[in-house]
Amino acid sequence: MGVRNAFKALAVMSMIALPMSAAAQDKATIGVSIPAATHGWAGGMNYHAQAAVNRLEEVYPQLDFVLATASDPGKQVSDIEDMMATRNIDALVVLPFESDPLTGPVKRVAEAGKWVTVVDRGLSEEGIEDLYVAGDNPGFGRVAGEYFRQRMPDGGKIVVLRGIPTTIDNERVEAFQKALEGSGIEILGMEHGNWNRDDAFTVMQDFLSKYPEINAVWASDDDMAVGVLEAINQAGRTDEMWVLGGAGMKEMIKRVMDGDKMIPVNVTYPPAMIASAIEMTALKFVSNAPVSGRFIIGSVLITPENAESYYFPDSPF
């Protein structure tokens, strides 16, 4: 019967070349718990989560999704407890707000025999999750650093804007500095712009007052790049330097596509990684494809040549 169902499903969805397993006929509920859209990247992540859920619900009628967004770690813990108690979920896809407070609650979900997929921020204890999907933070810094090297073979003077002081930021900056070692590129100053446009604007204004010569800026984030560009514009020093942001905001990708001199390239840290995690978790229930393990989404350099495939005009980010 399972096999027959599988063939029926295959016939209906001829576009989807997935082998259907015996589990295909069973209803499965997948809970998705993510932080609320409180900044640009999270907004994009929410958009892609919703898009993935909509797509999968249409393609696999046997899958149910519960999507909850939380504005703080406490709310996220309650969301997960509610999903367990009232929706009887079979799997949980979670992007933890913070690692420590979420480790216990997610562990209890795993202990109850549910499938657990953790996205982006790891838990504080190893071996809880069945699947880990994340971006490559050291890679994010390394790819940026390598571009600076290649672009400034004779060295130069740069300033760096850092994010909110976190492990993520530390990993990125360390890898960036390592990639620059021995290149003759001098980092004049590093300050925290907190992944915020206004803070980045202020920090860059002060960098411009402090240093008479700056050849390039690693803004390390597209929101910060917006503030940085405005400050450079105000100081009238647009011909002097270029800016590398990161994370692939659509406006920035557009400028890369258009060959903007000040925004030559971008580095990905895709908010759509939540979609990868949801899709892979769904595969576990509708196919025989093995999906457990670690899946690290590489950070790649977006250049005018490949920018089009990273441009999502409908996404808020």
Place this chain on the structure above:
Amino acid sequence: MTDATTAGTAAVKTGRPSLDLHVIGPIVALLALILIGALMNPNFLSYGNVTNVLARSAFIGIIAVGMTFVITAGGLDLSVGSMAAFIAGLMIIVMNALVPTLGTGWPTILAGMAAALAIGFAAGLFNGLLITQARIEAFIVTLGSMGIFRSLVTWLADGGTLSLNFSVREVYRPVYYDGIFGIAWPIIVFLAIAALGEIVMRHTAFGRHCAAIGSNEQVARYSAVHVDRARLAGYVLLGVLVGVATIMYVPRLGSASSSTGVLWELEAIAAVIIGGTVLKGGFGRVWGTVIGVLILNLIENILNLTDLVSPYLNGAIQGVIIILAVVLQRQKKATR
């Protein structure tokens, strides 16, 4: 009672020979910061840097002038940061929507400015009515509206960023970046509002009523002060000033998101208190607030211009200086 003493102080302020720390504390702190900055970095006193710092101070400064009245009257408003983000978001939406009918020039921008003032007025009225008519604590009302405004702007922006139409932005941009006689518009607006605020606080019935209410509400009531009306006016004034601050803020980056104006309310309150206004109410000093705002912004500027401490410690340095500035002026205040 305090009303009478402060009015007296104002009248004889210029002629008083003895300098007490209570009055000059904030000024001493500001001068010390300027001296430190000038010694640390030669660019500190350059035209560009001074303009940057003053223009940056304008948003919080304009809001803090309004906050001075609210605090003087014994109130508090925690919602101003979220309100600024909300007004900025709506203002951008209004202007973008008007582009097809009014074009990308000044009519659209003036309509956006009017919208910002109207929304600020309405938001202030909302807070004020709940506080004065429904008799709910100001702390609770504005804590609630802080969450409401912040969520609304996140919702309006769909979690992302609201961006102003590009051509409108090009026309609007000079409102932040240009000025007259080399003084940027935000600085002019900030100083004008501060001067007006000082006059209103010292020389109008409304200003004196605020101090009277904050000092002793019952006594003010028996003295035929319209307590509710004056307090409501304070919140409405603050709302409108948040609108004015937003008008200066939007042309800077041309965007609003849920991270706009985060913690502005605390910066504004800190500036008011550093400036010598009493948090419990009863005494307010608008010129002190201006100095408080400048102190807060100078600290950040100096920390960015020098490599004295690890950037991780910036918040700690700011905290120490805020407390020091208040300690300096509170020593003589035991009598108060």
